[in-house]
Amino acid sequence: MINVKIITWFGTLELDDSEHLVDCDILDRMDIDHLARRMREIQQETNDIPPAGYDLCDAAQECGFVSNGEEYVSLLHQVSIQATKYGVAESYTPDMRIIQAIGTLDDLDEAANLLSERLSEWYGLHFPELDKNTEQLANFVATHGSRSTLSAEDALFEKASSSMGAELSDTDETLLKGFAQNISALYEDRRRIEDYIIGSMGQLAPNLSDIAGPLIGARLISMTGGLPRLARLPSSTVQVMGANRALFKHLRSRAPSPKHGIIFNHPLIKNAPWWQRGKIARVVAAKISLASRIDLYSGRVELSLKDDLMVRIATIEAAHPNPPARSTVKSGKGKSKGGRR
Amino acid sequence: MVQKEMSDGIFNITKGSRRGLATKNLDPGAGVYGEKLVTIEGNEYRMWNPKRSKLAAMALKRMRIPIRHDSRVLYLGAASGTTVSHVSDMVPDGVVYAVEFSARTIRDLVQMCERRSNIVPILADATHPSSYAHIVGPVDVIFQDVAQPNQAKIAIINARRFLKNGGHLLLSIKARSVDTVASPDKIFKEEIRTLEADDVGFHVSNRQDLSPFHEDHMGVVAERKIVKE
Numbered sequence: 001m002i003n004v005k006i007i008t009w010f011g012t013l014e015l016d017d018s019e020h021l022v023d024c025d026i027l028d029r030m031d032i033d034h035l036a037r038r039m040r041e042i043q044q045e046t047n048d049i050p051p052a053g054y055d056l057c058d059a060a061q062e063c064g065f066v067s068n069g070e071e072y073v074s075l076l077h078q079v080s081i082q083a084t085k086y087g088v089a090e091s092y093t094p095d096m097r098i099i100q101a102i103g104t105l106d107d108l109d110e111a112a113n114l115l116s117e118r119l120s121e122w123y124g125l126h127f128p129e130l131d132k133n134t135e136q137l138a139n140f141v142a143t144h145g146s147r148s149t150l151s152a153e154d155a156l157f158e159k160a161s162s163s164m165g166a167e168l169s170d171t172d173e174t175l176l177k178g179f180a181q182n183i184s185a186l187y188e189d190r191r192r193i194e195d196y197i198i199g200s201m202g203q204l205a206p207n208l209s210d211i212a213g214p215l216i217g218a219r220l221i222s223m224t225g226g227l228p229r230l231a232r233l234p235s236s237t238v239q240v241m242g243a244n245r246a247l248f249k250h251l252r253s254r255a256p257s258p259k260h261g262i263i264f265n266h267p268l269i270k271n272a273p274w275w276q277r278g279k280i281a282r283v284v285a286a287k288i289s290l291a292s293r294i295d296l297y298s299g300r301v302e303l304s305l306k307d308d309l310m311v312r313i314a315t316i317e318a319a320h321p322n323p324p325a326r327s328t329v330k331s332g333k334g335k336s337k338g339g340r341r
Numbered sequence: 342m343v344q345k346e347m348s349d350g351i352f353n354i355t356k357g358s359r360r361g362l363a364t365k366n367l368d369p370g371a372g373v374y375g376e377k378l379v380t381i382e383g384n385e386y387r388m389w390n391p392k393r394s395k396l397a398a399m400a401l402k403r404m405r406i407p408i409r410h411d412s413r414v415l416y417l418g419a420a421s422g423t424t425v426s427h428v429s430d431m432v433p434d435g436v437v438y439a440v441e442f443s444a445r446t447i448r449d450l451v452q453m454c455e456r457r458s459n460i461v462p463i464l465a466d467a468t469h470p471s472s473y474a475h476i477v478g479p480v481d482v483i484f485q486d487v488a489q490p491n492q493a494k495i496a497i498i499n500a501r502r503f504l505k506n507g508g509h510l511l512l513s514i515k516a517r518s519v520d521t522v523a524s525p526d527k528i529f530k531e532e533i534r535t536l537e538a539d540d541v542g543f544h545v546s547n548r549q550d551l552s553p554f555h556e557d558h559m560g561v562v563a564e565r566k567i568v569k570e
Binding site for chain 2: 007008009039045046049054055058077080081085087088091
């Protein structure tokens with residue numbers, strides 16, 4: 001006769017081969033917090049799980065953990081709520097912070113652009129000669145308000161005094177000034193969040209940061225839903241991630257396969273001559289995969305990765321110094337882009 | 342003012358302009374997700390919209406809902422707990438184990454659970470029943486509404502571990518989660534075949550398309566019968 005040990009949320013039990021309780025080591029039922037923490041822990045446990053159909057409620061009564069079924073449910077209810085709360089708190093991982101930060105960055109860009117355009121339209125009625133946009137415009141309006149406040153020494157004084165724009169009333173000036181200050185603050189926030197992402201990426205994924213750049217790395221993490229998932233992807237997927245439309249078009253019809261997705265923004269790919277980009281994208285994607293795996297599993301900083309990458313790129317550049325001769329390409333660069341639609 | 346019980350714990354209510362399905366509120370005075378509360382003869386009911394709940398749609402389609410006042414129910418894919426709250430109403434003397442994988446959506450569920458003592462929330466992946474086998478015991482009913490490609494498979498592995506002999510599976514198959522392009526009819530047939538072919542012993546007693554309440558969804562009621570040798 002061989003006894004088996006099983007783990008339950010209220011303690012460890014020992015059963016004989018016909019599933020009868022032989023021995024039990026139960027926990028303190030008053031300590032909800034400890035029960036809840038342990039419940040979270042044993043959810044990762046794949047050994048010593050109760051046999052199929054085993055009634056935990058009956059077992060808990062037999063052990064003397066609770067005296068009846070109602071008590072069992074009531075206690076389980078309290079403990080599971082607490083355990084789930086811990087689970088929700090645990091879900092705020094460094095990956096999740098980066099994903100939220102990247103999302104915020106995109107939202108801020110969109111909001112700042114939209115509001116800047118509005119400011120430019122409105123302020124343009126008053127001072128159309130002012131040749132400023134986005135952040136410069138917001139900063140200008142935030143500090144000066146009406147063009148009539150510019151001093152004679154200011155470089156824009158000439159333009160301001162001969163402006164064809166309408167006068168700005170005091171109310172309008174206060175309003176626009178406040179509005180512009182808010183927009184400036186958005187740009188300020190954007191910089192802070194970008195710094196935050198760069199800092200977090202340096203801690204969470206130093207190798208990925210090094211190879212892909214912190215922002216592209218963060219975006220890859222965000223698109224896959226976390227570093228563990230990015231690390232498990234084949235690098236061919238990493239290469240085309242973000243080029244969904246082109247990829248599905250390729251899979252569906254005879255369209256050419258996309259060479260790069262969001263990693264196109266990588267300076268090594270973006271600044272390469274067009275005929276080398278596909279090859280470089282493949283190498284960069286491969287190194288990104290390796291880097292994210294090192295970050296996930298060892299965390300060691302592997303400087304040789306970047307050196308390898310540069311060597312590979314140098315090889316590609318040496319092997320393909322000139323654009324391939326093709327009848328459709330007329331000496332210039334990038335003419336073959338677009339293709340069939 | 343008419344009131345008729347369609348199935349254990351599910352009522353068909355008419356009061357003034359309000360008519361439709363409802364469950365008797367286990368937590369009188371409080372709604373869960375903004376549903377209307379109706380009081381008839383001293384009892385408070387929570388109106389139940391079939392467009393927001395597969396289970397309500399199944400009940401409206403006259404499918405037999407095998408949930409009793411003292412049932413133990415394993416609910417897979419609890420989401421934010423809209424339907425879970427109605428199941429909780431239906432089992433005042435039972436318990437609902439509500440499994441949900443997403444930490445984002447389970448937040449609302451947890452808040453509701455604090456007011457309803459018969460719900461046990463579990464943050465876990467329904468494709469790995471061993472991750473909650475330390476918590477969930479044998480159940481009378483499994484209700485499953487998950488957006489996963491292998492829905493029949495998930496039902497089978499959970500039934501094998503938790504469903505009592507003679508217990509029921511209530512399954513909502515979402516065709517779009519299995520395959521976004523294949524025809525829903527083909528998917529339903531395939532999933533039901535998988536369900537019945539497995540030696541876990543499912544016998545499908547009823548199946549209904551859930552339109553117009555839910556497009557490309559099929560409700561399935563199956564009983565687990567283990568053949569004894």
